[in-house]
Amino acid sequence: MLSFSCPRSTPWWPSPLCSLPSACSQLSTPLISCRKDQNLHESCCQLRAPCPVRASSNDASESLFPQSELQSPSFLEFITSERVKVVSMLGLALALCNADRVVMSVAIVPLSLAHSWTQSFSGIVQSSFLWGYLMSPIVGGALVDYYGGKLVMAWGVTLWSMATFLTPWAAETSLWALLAMRILLGAAEGVALPSMNNMISRWFPKTERSRAVGIGMAGFHLGSAIGLLISPIIMARAGIFGPFVIFGLFGFLWVLVWLSATSSSPDRHPQISNYELHYIINNRTTPLPQEKEFGKSRVIPPFKKLLSKMPTWALISANAMHSWGYFVMLSWMPIYFNTIFRVDLRQAAWFSALPWAMMAILGYAAGTISDMLIRSGVTVTYTRKVMQSIGFVGPGIALLGLNVAKDPSVASAWLTAAVGLSSFSHSGFLVNLQEIAPNFAGVLHGMSNTAGTLAAIVGTIGAGFFVEKMGSFQGFLVLTSLLYMACALFWNLFATGEQVNFDNEINT
Numbered sequence: 001m002l003s004f005s006c007p008r009s010t011p012w013w014p015s016p017l018c019s020l021p022s023a024c025s026q027l028s029t030p031l032i033s034c035r036k037d038q039n040l041h042e043s044c045c046q047l048r049a050p051c052p053v054r055a056s057s058n059d060a061s062e063s064l065f066p067q068s069e070l071q072s073p074s075f076l077e078f079i080t081s082e083r084v085k086v087v088s089m090l091g092l093a094l095a096l097c098n099a100d101r102v103v104m105s106v107a108i109v110p111l112s113l114a115h116s117w118t119q120s121f122s123g124i125v126q127s128s129f130l131w132g133y134l135m136s137p138i139v140g141g142a143l144v145d146y147y148g149g150k151l152v153m154a155w156g157v158t159l160w161s162m163a164t165f166l167t168p169w170a171a172e173t174s175l176w177a178l179l180a181m182r183i184l185l186g187a188a189e190g191v192a193l194p195s196m197n198n199m200i201s202r203w204f205p206k207t208e209r210s211r212a213v214g215i216g217m218a219g220f221h222l223g224s225a226i227g228l229l230i231s232p233i234i235m236a237r238a239g240i241f242g243p244f245v246i247f248g249l250f251g252f253l254w255v256l257v258w259l260s261a262t263s264s265s266p267d268r269h270p271q272i273s274n275y276e277l278h279y280i281i282n283n284r285t286t287p288l289p290q291e292k293e294f295g296k297s298r299v300i301p302p303f304k305k306l307l308s309k310m311p312t313w314a315l316i317s318a319n320a321m322h323s324w325g326y327f328v329m330l331s332w333m334p335i336y337f338n339t340i341f342r343v344d345l346r347q348a349a350w351f352s353a354l355p356w357a358m359m360a361i362l363g364y365a366a367g368t369i370s371d372m373l374i375r376s377g378v379t380v381t382y383t384r385k386v387m388q389s390i391g392f393v394g395p396g397i398a399l400l401g402l403n404v405a406k407d408p409s410v411a412s413a414w415l416t417a418a419v420g421l422s423s424f425s426h427s428g429f430l431v432n433l434q435e436i437a438p439n440f441a442g443v444l445h446g447m448s449n450t451a452g453t454l455a456a457i458v459g460t461i462g463a464g465f466f467v468e469k470m471g472s473f474q475g476f477l478v479l480t481s482l483l484y485m486a487c488a489l490f491w492n493l494f495a496t497g498e499q500v501n502f503d504n505e506i507n508t
Contacts, residue, residue, distance in 0.1 A: 073279065082272045083203040083280065086262055087212045090196050091219025093157055093258070096251050097192045098223030100164040100185060101129060103243045105334050106231040110240055111171070119335070123464025125182070126331045130457045132183035134450060136190025141446025142301060144191065145439070149198035150264040152191050154255055159188035161251025168241035193430075193449065194442040201434045201441060202265045205283030207375050209434060210387075210427045214367025217426045221363065224356035228334070301443040305502050310494040311436050315444065316451045318388060318429035318495075321487035322422065323452030324459040325395055325480055329355070329419060331460050336473060341408040354412055355419035363423035366390075370427035380435060380497030388428025388491050394421030396484030403477045429491070436500045 078084060104126055112122050144152045163185040170177035196216045204212045227243070234242040263269040266280050306312050333355075337343040366387055373383045398418035405411035433441045433448070459480075466476045 073276075078208075081276050082269055083208075083212070083266065083276065084215070086199060086203050087215045088219075089254075089258055089262055090153070090199060090216045091222075093153060093254055094192060094196065094216055094220035095223030095226065096157065096247060096254060097160065097189050098220050099227035100160055100244075100247050100251070101189065102224050102227040103164070103231050103247065104129070104182070105331055106228060107235070107240055107243075109334065109338065110235070119468050120461075120464045122335075123331075123461050125179070127457050127460045128179045128182040129186040129189075130327070130453050130460065132186030132188075133190050134186075134453045134457070136187040137194060137446035137449035137453070138443060139446070140191030141194040141442035141444070141449075144194040144198045144442035145301070148264040149195035149202070150258070150262060153195035153199070154259055156188050156191035156195065157251050157255050157258070160185050161248045161255070163188060163248075164244050164251065165248025167244040167248075171241065190446070190449065194445040197430075197433055197441050197445055199264075201438060203280065205280055206380075206435075207283065207371055210367035210370035210374075210431050211364065212367070213426050213431050214364035217363045217423065217430070218360035221356040221359040221423070225354070225360070228356070301440050302502060303447075306437070306440065306444060306447065309436075309500050309502070311432075311496045311500050312444065312447075314491050314493075314495040315429050315432060315436070316448045317487050317490050318392075318425065319448035319452040320455040321392065321483055322425050322429070323449075324455040324483065325399075325418075325422060327456035328459040328463050328476075328480065329415065332463050332467075332473075333415065335467075337408060337411070339467070340473070341411065343408055355416040358416045358420035359423040362420045363426045366424045366427045370431070381495070382497075384428050384432050384435075384497045385492050385495055387424045388495065389488050391422050391425030391428050392484045392488035392491070394424065395419070396481040396488070399477045399481045399484070403474050403481075429495075432495065432497065435497050437502055438499065440502060 073081065108122050108126060111117070111125075112119075117125070140152060140156070163181045167178065167181045167185075170181040196213075200209055200212045200216065227247070231243040234246060238245075266272050266277055370383050370387055373386075374380055395418040398414050398421060402411055402414035402418060405414055429448075433445050437444045463473070463476055467473060
């Protein structure tokens with residue numbers, strides 16, 4: 001049964017065709033609909049302007065547009081929709097996230113020379129980011145589940161941009177100050193991916209979430225490419241610390257746009273069309289989680305129940321393996337090309353940036369294929385297993401090819417294949433978080449990210465000590481390849497695309 005009301009805590013949505021002077025009441029439910037009503041201005045009922053009307057969350061299907069009329073949008077309609085604008089903003093934030101992160105991968109070479117750091121100590125400096133990143137995803141994920149992705153993402157970008165901006169000051173002050181800024185950067189960036197998952201689950205129906213994750217993660221990986229390509233150029237003109245200042249300022253600008261131009265869910269967006277809103281609502285398979293208010297009851301995620309299910313461990317192992325491979329390649333490829341092939345810094349950054357650009361492209365392609373398979377009737381479970389298998393077996397084989405490469409061009413090709421194919425994981429475990437535990441996707445993401453961070457710390461520091469002791473990456477690449485294969489097998493045995501029966505929220 002539809003009931004008329006306006007969004008709480010937001011002004012009436014402006015429209016040149018719609019005027020509702022007396023029909024509004026307080027919001028009590030999360031979804032919105034629109035219908036003809038004697039209290040509505042006649043022009044509103046022509047359906048040419050947004051006329052938000054509240055509907056019961058249990059009556060999402062009882063909407064203005066019958067389910068049969070809500071066909072999948074065309075490509076043009078999709079890319080110009082408000083939900084794609086939101087995920088594009090998320091992609092830009094993730095681009096800044098990774099650009100801020102990888103600047104140190106380029107700056108570490110001149111900094112090591114200036115301070116006479118060994119390769120093992122350089123690994124410690126780079127891994128200090130991961131110290132802050134270790135636990136923040138769990139806390140950030142719980143906050144995202146509780147307060148929503150918009151607010152938590154805004155705070156995260158603000159803090160990591162501040163850490164990036166202050167890095168030059170910290171480096172000139174002391175080593176401990178530099179490590180502190182890197183730890184703060186990692187702690188703040190830990191909320192980025194849980195926030196992205198929360199916003200995507202609110203804004204996108206199930207049949208579009210792989211593409212949405214592909215768009216967001218494309219920004220994430222293009223941030224690596226942009227950071228690695230532009231940083232040496234900026235350093236040549238503005239000094240070693242130029243990129244830190246520029247990227248930090250861009251982060252502050254992003255926060256201003258994010259807070260003013262986006263909303264936490266589609267029913268609160270002032271410019272969304274009726275058609276897009278009802279398309280999202282009618283294709284949503286799970287209820288929209290409510291954001292809580294500060295000072296109210298707290299939610300304790302059921303950690304014991306989450307960890308008692310094998311699909312959770314499949315996610316944790318997949319994230320751990322993905323992070324191991326990702327951070328090892330992200331942190332060490334500039335040094336790899338500089339050390340193994342004697343390529344100068346500018347060329348090393350170029351070769352190291354190519355794979356991340358390919359990862360962005362293949363990530364979106366994988367998302368498109370994944371959504372097509374699901375719409376064609378292939379089960380979600382089978383789709384996730386296929387995508388994740390490509391995301392692990394492909395890089396495992398490519399790393400063995402990189403292991404025997406004799407020149408930088410061939411090595412770059414194998415590295416591009418390894419990193420590019422790993423992007424299929426975005427349509428595997430990364431989307432799967434929303435599917436098996438929609439009410440706890442944030443904290444589950446945080447738990448798996450923490451496992452991934454531990455793996456990344458071991459891999460990043462271990463690679464440094466291995467290179468220092470053995471003089472090459474060969475043995476380490478073989479080990480990483482074998483781990484990829486083992487985790488692919490574990491995923492296919494225990495992963496599922498269906499919602500797992502976890503306990504409900506526990507309020508205290």
